[in-house]
Structure formats: C-alpha cells, structure tokens
Amino acid sequence: MTPATDLSRRAVILIGSAGTAAVLAGCSTESSAGVEAGGQTAASAGAPQEVAKLADIPVGGSISATLEGKPILVSQPTEGSVIAFSAICTHQGCVVKPGGSEFDCPCHQSRFNGATGEVLDGPAPSPLEKIAVHVTGGVVLTSRR
Incomplete structure (x- = not known):
C-alpha cells in the first residue's frame, strides 16, 4: 500500500461522510418521529x-x-x-x-x-x-x- 493509495482511501471516506451528512440534512424537514427542522412537531x-x-x-x-x-x-x-x-x-x-x-x-x-x-x-x-x-x-x- 502506498501513501497515495492510503490518502485516496481517506479522501473517499471523508467525502462519503460529508455527502451522507448533506443528504441527511437535506431530508431533515420531518423525521419519522414527526419533528420538523424548526423543533416543532407535526x-x-x-x-x-x-x-x-x-x-x-x-x-x-x-x-x-x-x-x-x-x-x-x-x-x-x-x-x-x-x-x-x-x-x-x-x-x-x-x-x-x-x-x-x-x-x-x-x-x-x-x-x-x-x-x-x-x-x-x-x-x-x-x-x-x-x-x-x-x-x-x-x-x-x-x-x-
């Protein structure tokens, strides 16, 4: 394993984590519990x-x-x-x-x-x-x- 390969894996993991957080944040207007982004319940x-x-x-x-x-x-x-x-x-x-x-x-x-x-x-x-x-x-x- 070379340092370039290792760095590339880290970058993929970091980008993947940030992408997942962005997707979850974009979908958070209402959770399954009925709580909206503003803290109000449905x-x-x-x-x-x-x-x-x-x-x-x-x-x-x-x-x-x-x-x-x-x-x-x-x-x-x-x-x-x-x-x-x-x-x-x-x-x-x-x-x-x-x-x-x-x-x-x-x-x-x-x-x-x-x-x-x-x-x-x-x-x-x-x-x-x-x-x-x-x-x-x-x-x-x-x-x-």
Missing part, C-alpha cells in the same frame, strides 16, 4: 390534536399521555391551567412517570417539578422539554408555536 405545525380531557387531570397533579406515539406528561398545577412536557428524561432517555406534583424517573431517580418541568433532583442535567398546549371546551389540545 401536530404543533398543523391542526391541534387532542392530548387529554381536562377532567382526567387532577388539580395539583398530572397524568401520562401520548402525542404522535411519544410519551408525554400533562399537569394541571391550578384549576384550568394546563401544561405539558415530554416524558423523556434528559439524563438517559428513560420514560418519566407522574407522581403527584412531581415527575419521577424510575431509572436513576431524577425528579422534576410538575408545573415547570425543572429538575428538582439529578442526575438529569436539564428540564423536561415543554409542549405547547391549551384548553378548549374541556379538552387539552396541542397549540401552534
């Missing part, structure tokens, strides 16, 4: 989708739900005030569970504030991702961003 970019019934969410508590097949948490910190978050822990991606006024990660015991999504106790490094929702006619719907 639901928030289009018509509102029903997430839950307000009557099913205890005041001062929360419930588990799904949005586009992904686990979410929906809280009602005060009567009629609803907020939603991704249920994916920011530590290692475990599904976080509702626990009264908190969310609890069963994998490594991270705890999150049920009204803000902020980390109460680690190892999670950041808050849960907020999902825009609103209430209309007793139904919790996704909101446009």
